[in-house]
Amino acid sequence: MSARVPVVEHAEHHPGATEYIRIALVLTVITAAEVAVYYVPSLRPVIMPMLMVLSATKFALVVMFYMHLKFDNRLFSGFFIFGLVCAAFMITAFITLFHLLSAPKAF
């Protein structure tokens, strides 16, 4: 970035309609799996990690392909991931502080 660069729209590769639809199919299957997991009693002990992996996969697919982060400038990924990491850290800290470490009241 040593000089001004003209803004070129869609310089990055965007997936085509076929790929979009293929990803939608995967998203549909995962959603069905999520709801199915919810109804299988024998999966109860592992439901939390399973659901988290499944929804994280959906999340990643939409961000990478529909929002083009996989193909787009890394600056955009930087912004988004930094916000995401800060939010995840905050939520993890809240869960830890309020649910896992909630008992002691003195140092």
Added chain:
Amino acid sequence: MATIAAPVERRGLLARPVAPRGIWAWVTTVDAKQIGILYGATAFIFFLIGGTEALLMRTQLAVPNANVVGPGTFNALFTMHGTTMIFMVVMPLSAAFFNYIVPLQIGARDVAFPRLNAFSYWVFLSGGLLMHFGFLIQQVPDVGWFAYANLTENAFSQRGVDFWVVGLQVLGVGSLAAGFNFLVTIINLRAPGLTLMRMPLFTWTTFITSILIVLAFPVITIALVELMFDRLFGANFFNTANGGDPILWQHLFWVFGHPEVYILILPAMGIVSEIVPVFSRKPLFGYPFMVYAVASIAFLSFTVWAHHMFTTGLGPIAASFFAASTMLIAVPTGIKIFNWISTVYGGSVRLNTPHLFALGFIAMFTIGGLSGVMHASPPVDTQQQDTYFVVAHFHYVLFGGSVLALFGGIYYWFPKITGRFLGEGLGQLNFWLMMIGFNLTFGPMHFLGVDGMPRRIFTYPAEMGWGLWNLVSTIGAYAIGLSVLVFIANVSKSLRAGERAGSDPWDGRTLEWSISSPPPHYNFATIPVVHGRDAFWLEKYPELEGHAAAAPDERRDRTAAHDAGEAHGHIHVPDPSYWPIATAAGILVAGTGVLFAMPLLPVGLFVVLVGVVGWSMEPVNG
């Protein structure tokens, strides 16, 4: 230097105002320099208000059992003093410099979104007004600047809290808009050759501050929404009777609040990093380390918030984590202090007023930083929590830090902004009065705190033995007040008959000194090309930096283009617009509605809607 009216096709609800004059020029301006002046002037008025509140408090505390103001008024005074100084003085004063200086330092003609910039200012003003509307009906916020739950619930507080909640939300909107704007501006509007590692330090700190603003303010927004829902609609976020947990408020507040203290101090550090090299005639020592130190704070500041909450009983694991992360953040801060000192060391030092303020900053901030590291240790913090020791600490970083640096920035850039110097004699008087007054005011508070004097008490009995240091502190506060009067005198004298300053009065290093004082409306006739760090210095003294002396030609070209620009007036800058202030007015009406008469809320929101639609339909030009 407004634009030439051109027969472009104008659509939209209202034609863009063309070359308005007088008050309308200010109301409709989208020029970052004018907006910067608006920010600065407004923040200074709030500074006088917040300062008066401080003096009232100090008067009340001067002697034991005083009766100048009652306990209720005292609560209102410390709440409004803290809130005003943080959100309506230090932040907007920093924003004034973002607006005026950053586009000049990066060689841009304006910010990335000029109308959004005007909107930020008008929303800031609206938020400040909403916060102060409580004075009209004698319902002033009185729950402290961090408004701990559940004191803020309806059962325990009065309507004053509503003004705080609504006002702060609106101020947050303005800060967010400004944060986004400067983030994009610094990423995208840099002059050719101005790579990230060539950016002036003030631009860097603005950049990191903007990141902190856009990530921290959503958290306080949600906390305020939750509190507002509790108060207005009977929600239970912080209502213990229905399972709410007041500690959650503290977490949300400080997740925002700790990045916020860096939002307050980083721009000040940027200003000092500009002043010290210029008045030492040396490049900033350890530039890359400065940049990494500033950038690492962006990460670390989101991991330390619970050190404000050690006494809530976090437990040993959490307390250890937050103590360690807090101590870690002292490392990048220490790096900066050593770099500033090393910059001064061996330089040809000139002790003009800006430099005095910058050096004062370094010394005072170091003291405040050291007492801050003490608080990182939970056992020590437990001793000091809610005592005057803490009050002393954060005034050393916020007044001795931010405010001294901001005054230094005013003395440094005033010649650029007005074309006239501030008086050097009055400036020195201003500095020494403020410096001595500041240390008299806040130094003794360390002793009072260790002696057990709690903060936020409106009076104390004589037998506590706190009378002497409180009296000293009050005398110091009046000395600060006097120094501010000297400053006002200096500014008004200088505006009328100050010594003329040329375009480069301090032998500056950065691009803002390469154009006339005050700068033309379009800033740069030709966008400069940057060949290294300290771009303007390189241009002036290529031989000092071992560069080929190609620059003078470029300078001549620029001067020629500049003259051409003046002569033909053909450089096109964005037209003024009515929509930013109209949209902000909608927010003001909506906020007033929430506070006084709900029917006004939909009216305000409708105005906002019309504003946004009109804004987006307005023809965008250059």
Added chain:
Amino acid sequence: MEHVAALPAQAHVGETSTGLNSRKVLMWAFLGSDCMLFGSLIGTYLVYRGNYPSGPKPSDVFDIPYTSVSAFALLMSSLAMVLALAAIQRGDIRRLKIWLLCVAGLGLVFIGGQVYEFTTFGSEGLNLTTATFGSSFFTLTGFHGTHVTFGIVWLLMLWMLAARGQMTQARSLDVEIAGLYWHFVDIVWIIIFTVVYLIPAI
């Protein structure tokens, strides 16, 4: 006129330091910021999770098949959104209009579902004032619903511009930026659907 020869007032009109469009940079910065907004709301919800001293529990009110359908509608609206973008990038304005309406329609299905859900919950004794579950649930999903509503208005405005013939291939960035916002709202719901609805409270 003189404008023709004029230098652009801001370099971003034609060129920027990074070659990236400023509005797109702004949108991504906004999305990073919005992560913290929803992070605070989800954090609040999780703090109060499992704390049901009075009023209905999540398992008393949630209707998983019903919410799955509206979650699926929102997910598919994201597909329609990328197809709208692909259409305008090809210059196919007719399909752009169809897909934009599709997205807005699916968004309306979602919002309609939410309104119905809120009403049902209300009749089952859960509202904003019902303990911390009601407060945190309605605030979180309400903020999301407000985001969706804003997105629908935005997309319909784009559709109106397209219908008036003002959307051309050159303006595909307008659709792309609206799309980024829309997909973000979708992924937030992916999280909410899992964290709030599917993972059972202890």
